[in-house]
Amino acid sequence: MEPNTDYEVIEKRARNRKRLSQTILYILLTIWAVLVCFPFYWMLLTSVKGYGEYNSEYIPRFFTLSPTLKNYADAFTSVPLGRYLLNTLIFTVITTALMLVVITLAAYAFARLEFKGKNLIFTLFLSLMMIPNELVIITNFATVTSLNLRNTFAGLILPSVTSVFYIYLLKENFAQVPDSLYYAAKVDGTSDLKYLWRVMIPICRPTLVTVGILKVIECWNSYVWPRLITDNERYYLVSNGIQEIRENGFGRENIPAMMAAVVIISLPLIVLFLIFREKIMSGVSQGGTKG
Known part of the structure; x- marks a missing residue:
């Protein structure tokens, strides 16, 4: 029974190493995805902020409680x-x-x-x-x-x-x-x-x-x-x-x-x-x- 036990231990260690490497990989990919997508999120967030709200923010906020679509209307009416x-x-x-x-x-x-x-x-x-x-x-x-x-x-x-x-x-x-x-x-x-x-x-x-x-x-x-x-x-x-x-x-x-x-x-x-x-x-x- 001892050889089988040693084999199971080795196999378990291999699975743990694989699971750990996959976890690290997913964490790194998640961080990279956030870094890549953040500019798009910031662009979209800024586009739904009012002019007054945006200029009153001394410290930029990562959300808005009063989104508006007025900026999108202005994009077609104020310019061609x-x-x-x-x-x-x-x-x-x-x-x-x-x-x-x-x-x-x-x-x-x-x-x-x-x-x-x-x-x-x-x-x-x-x-x-x-x-x-x-x-x-x-x-x-x-x-x-x-x-x-x-x-x-x-x-x-x-x-x-x-x-x-x-x-x-x-x-x-x-x-x-x-x-x-x-x-x-x-x-x-x-x-x-x-x-x-x-x-x-x-x-x-x-x-x-x-x-x-x-x-x-x-x-x-x-x-x-x-x-x-x-x-x-x-x-x-x-x-x-x-x-x-x-x-x-x-x-x-x-x-x-x-x-x-x-x-x-x-x-x-x-x-x-x-x-x-x-x-x-x-x-x-x-x-x-x-x-």
Whole structure:
């Protein structure tokens, strides 16, 4: 009986160590979650505080006994936030749709088609990722200005309809599709565009969905380029409009109203990420795994 007793003791110690390590892990994850979520909680809390209540707090309070939605009403009545949201929606939808078309065709060409100098061209193409973004912005600004596209949606959209990184990600995903499918399709007389539409896109849909979602987030948060290329309020996006709200809308001191506008602007992205978070993770892992 003694060997069994020793085995049970060892097994019990192992279970205790595992339970202790899991407890420590959960505690650390809980602390990290609180640190990550606290800014969002503070933003939401501030947005429902009255202007007088907020300014009377010498020591910030982590709750409010008299929440109000007046700040949210002011966000739409005191400033043209609705127009900023509509402009951003137009910019995001058109840019994302055009980019998906461009990167899909480019990635398919690099992954499946054979042409002279393909590897060299792709290497040079990837080297564009080494160019600082500031230099690209300067070049794009000079080009768009020379074409008289400032303060237009075309000027906002055109420089953002492609991405070297997304082409690379999708190209690696396309390369995982067996060559036998392509050769069988060519034997049946299927064109490359038809093969791309009927075979490649359905197989690689998770990566395409992921790229589309990431591009939507990127467009929604875009700040430098829209701020540089537009000085007409009619074409302001939410990222630029929030600065206009701060300067000429509520005023610098009306922080609760500012936070209400930020909540409204941030909510679509938060909902989008919560809905598609699993697709984003699976798409990135699928695109980055060579099988």
